Amino acid sequence: MHDQKFCKLFRTFSIAALAILSASVAAIHTPAMAAEDAVTPAASVGFPPHKLDAVRTHFQGYVDSGKLAGLTTLISKDGQIVHFDTYGKQNLETGDAMQLDTIFRIYSMTKPVTGVALMQLWEQGHFKLDDPVYKYIPAFKDTPVFTGLAEDGTMQTEPQARPMTILDLMRHTSGMTYGAFGNTPVDQAYRKAEVLTEDINLQQFVDRVAAIPLLAQPGEKWIYSVSVDVQGYLVELFSGMTLDQYFEEKIFKPLGMKDTGFYVPEEKTDRFVEIYTYDDAGALIPADGPDFTRNFAFKSGGGGLVSTTRDYWKFSQMLLNKGTLGTATVLKPETIDLMVQNHLPAHIKGIAGQDKLGFGLNFSVLQNSPEGSSRGSNGMFAWGGMANTVFWVDPKEQLIALFMTNVLPSQVFPFREELQRLIYPLRDDSAGQ
DSSP states (O other), X not given: OOOHHHHTTOOOOOXXXXXXXXXXXXXXXXXXXXXXXXXXXXGXXXXXXXXXXXXXXXXXXXXXXXXXXXXXXXEEETTEEEEEEEEEEEETTTTEEXXXXXXXXXXXXXXXXXXXXXXXXXXXXXOOTXXXXXXXXXXXXTOOEEEEEOTTSOEEEEOOSSOOBHHHHHHTOSSOOOSSSOOSHHHHHHHHHTTTOTTSOHHHHHHHHHTSOBSSXXXXXXXXXXXXXHHHHXXXXXXXXXXXXXXXXXXXXXXXXXXXXXXXXXXXXXXXXXOEEEOXXXXXXXXXXXXXXXXXXXXXXXXXXEEEHHHHHHHHHHHHTTSEETTEEOSOHHHHHHHTSOOOOTTOOSBTTBTTEEEOSSXXXXXXXXXXXXXXXXXXXXXXXXXXXXXXEETXXXXXXXXXXXXXXXXXXXXXXXXXXXXOSSXXXXXXX
């Protein structure tokens, strides 16, 4: 079982079976829109309007059936928002309706933000992608690699065949693991050491994780891991700022992301969505988890942010614009191009057993997808969060999609795939199904 303190940040949930869920009546809530949330007619930018009707109908069904308390969906084309809807409640107990500016726990959708921050510092010459991590964090120089268990149950290890690099950190080939999603001896050691506990700083975090053997040789396997939290430490090291200060000054303020941060301040808690899971009968109940109204000492570059749908769209549009939004320049175009290429070594065909999904610098990247596929266009980059938040950016179609809810466990329903099938292909409904 996972250590109780560790699980305050990263909990996994299992469901033996989902019963038929009781229906609840919850109409689509359409609050008054601020000027910046104005929706452009879809047809004017070449987006089929009937597809938006299908999106609304499909996801309203999740609310009506009691599978979700509420959600938001946003789609933009050619820089214009063509769909921005709310559904259901942000809190079932209070009855508060989901709002366009509801604040969500975005968990691992923090990772692309950390990647952008680190690559800003790369542009400034602070490091090279092929630099060994130990050049900046000496504790990683002698971190051994797990090979098995001895008869007495102790871990057997071998030296690193080659040093872990910063590129390894950004493509999840560092050899580290997460501790939350597996039960290997290395995962167990992460939990015992409380590497992801909320009351330590990033220096203490890297000291703890570097003292535990790697699960695999650097560059050998794609293993989802705490590598992005190590990136967060490097952002602090290179910039001389805390991670939250750096994000605010270099990314959030320039992009106008006024509701994104590592915690929800008191004056915004009325907009903070409740997070749910399911009881044994399949009914929604409040989920246990970290209290994001607290400003934790641990600033997790891998999963610590809260944000709104609109804020994250601004970040996504900056990526689609190759580093700019309005008058703000966050990264150079060539840096964005570098980030959204597949960087996996040739022997790793794809992530999580999916050969069509490569991995860039803190994003998944769609590759080898046939023309007209319902999965989207080659070069589409994306990621999601543990509480079933999803985003993707499709440069070929100049399209962004966001799906925001807060329910556990992760991937309890195939929201990303369903939204993709409802949107793609844009021009021929008979293709790629």
